[in-house]
Amino acid sequence: AQSVTQLDSQVPVFEEAPVELRCNYSSSVSVYLFWYVQYPNQGLQLLLKYLSGSTLVESINGFEAEFNKSQTSFHLRKPSVHISDTAEYFCAVSFSGYALNFGKGTSLLVTP
Amino acid sequence: DAGVTQSPTHLIKTRGQQVTLRCSPKSGHDTVSWYQQALGQGPQFIFQYYEEEERQRGNFPDRFSGHQFPNYSSELNVNALLLGDSALYLCASSLQFTGELFFGEGSRLTVL
Numbered sequence: 437a438q439s440v441t442q443l444d445s446q447v448p449v450f451e452e453a454p455v456e457l458r459c460n461y462s463s464s465v466s467v468y469l470f471w472y473v474q475y476p477n478q479g480l481q482l483l484l485k486y487l488s489g490s491t492l493v494e495s496i497n498g499f500e501a502e503f504n505k506s507q508t509s510f511h512l513r514k515p516s517v518h519i520s521d522t523a524e525y526f527c528a529v530s531f532s533g534y535a536l537n538f539g540k541g542t543s544l545l546v547t548p
Numbered sequence: 549d550a551g552v553t554q555s556p557t558h559l560i561k562t563r564g565q566q567v568t569l570r571c572s573p574k575s576g577h578d579t580v581s582w583y584q585q586a587l588g589q590g591p592q593f594i595f596q597y598y599e600e601e602e603r604q605r606g607n608f609p610d611r612f613s614g615h616q617f618p619n620y621s622s623e624l625n626v627n628a629l630l631l632g633d634s635a636l637y638l639c640a641s642s643l644q645f646t647g648e649l650f651f652g653e654g655s656r657l658t659v660l
Contacts, residue, residue, distance in 0.1 A: 470648070479552075479638055479651040480591070487648075526590050534604045535581065536649060538590035 438463045438531045442539035449546055451519055457512040457542045459527030468530040469510040471501055474541075475523045483525070486510065522546045550575060552652035554639050560658045561629050569624040569655045573641030579603075580622040581649060582614060583638040591638055597622055598644055626657075634659045 443458040461467065468487050472480040484495040491503040501512045510527060524543050528536040553572045561567050573580050579598045583591035593606035597616035616622045620641075626633055636656050640649035 468648075472651075479653040480640075482648065482650070485648055534596055535593040535606065536583075536591075537593070538583075540590045541588075 438529075438537065440527055440529050440537050440539040442527050442542050444542050445540065446543045446545065449517055449544070451546055451548050452516045454515050455513065455517050455521075455544065457525050457527075457544065459510045459512065459539060461508050461510070461527075461529045461537075463508070463529065463531055465531060469501075469503055470528040470530070470536065471499070471510070471512050472526045472528060472538075473523045474526065480526065483512075517544070517546045519546050519548065552639055552641050552650050554637075554652040554655050556655055557653065558656045558658075560660060562660050563629055563631060565629050565659075566625065566627045567629060567657060569626075569637050569639075569657075571622045571624070571639030571641075571652060573620050573622070573639075574650050577641035577643055577650070578620055579642045579644045580616055580620065581640045581642070582622070582624045583640065584608070585636040585638055585654070587635070594624070629659045631659050633657065 439462050441460045449455045470485045471483040473483045474480050484493045486493050486503045494500045499514045524541045526541045527539040552574050555570045581596040582594040585591040594608050595605040596603050600616045611627045613625045636654040638654045639652045642649050
C-alpha cells in the first residue's frame with residue numbers, strides 16, 4: 437500500500453539551531469514529493485517540491501529537502517531556524533499525479 | 549492575482565443537516581480538489597474535479613458529493629451530517645497533471 441510517514445509528531449528546537457523533519461514514503465512507482473507548511477488557523481502553503489531533475493530542492497526561506505530514491509525519503513532541513521518557523525509541516529506525495537497523500541504532520545516549535 | 553478562495557470560513561450545523569461549501573480556484577487553474585483535515589491530522593483527500601467531472605475519489609462515503617462549474621469553481625456537499633464530519637475542509641486548485649496544489653484558507657465546519 438502507498439503511504440507517507442512523518443517520523444516525528446513534534447520537534448522542539450532552539451532558535452538558530454539546525455533542524456531536520458523526516459518523511460518516508462512507500463511506493464513502487466514514480467512519485468512527486470512536496471512539503472507544505474500550515475500556520476495556526478490558516479490553509480496550507482507550498483514550501484518546496486520535487487517533480488524531477490536535481491534531487492536537492494530549496495525554498496526561498498532557507499529550507500531544503502533531498503529526494504533519496506533508494507531510501508524512499510524526502511527529509512526537510514534548515515541550518516538555522518527562526519521563531520517565525522514555528523508551524524505545522526506536512527510531507528505529501530503524489531502517487532498518481534492527481535491526489536496528494538499527506539503525512540500526519542510534524543509540529544515544529546522554535547523557542548528563544 | 550487572487551488565490552484560492554473559500555466560503556464560508558466558519559459554520560455550525562446540527563446532526564442530520566446538509567451543508568454546501570464553495571471554492572473559487574486560482575486564476576488559470578482548471579482542477580479543483582477537496583480535502584478534509586480533522587483536528588491534529590493531515591488532510592485527507594475527498595475527491596478531485598476536472599472538466600466538470602469527478603476524476604478521482606478518496607475513501608469517503610456517498611454522503612460527500614461535489615460539483616464543478618464551467619468557470620472551474622466548485623462546491624462540496626455533505627448530507628446527513630455526523631459529529632465526525634466536524635473538520636477543516638480545504639479546497640485546492642491546480643493545473644492538471646502538475647501535482648502541485650494551491651490551497652485556500654479552508655471552511656471550518658462544526659457539527660453539534
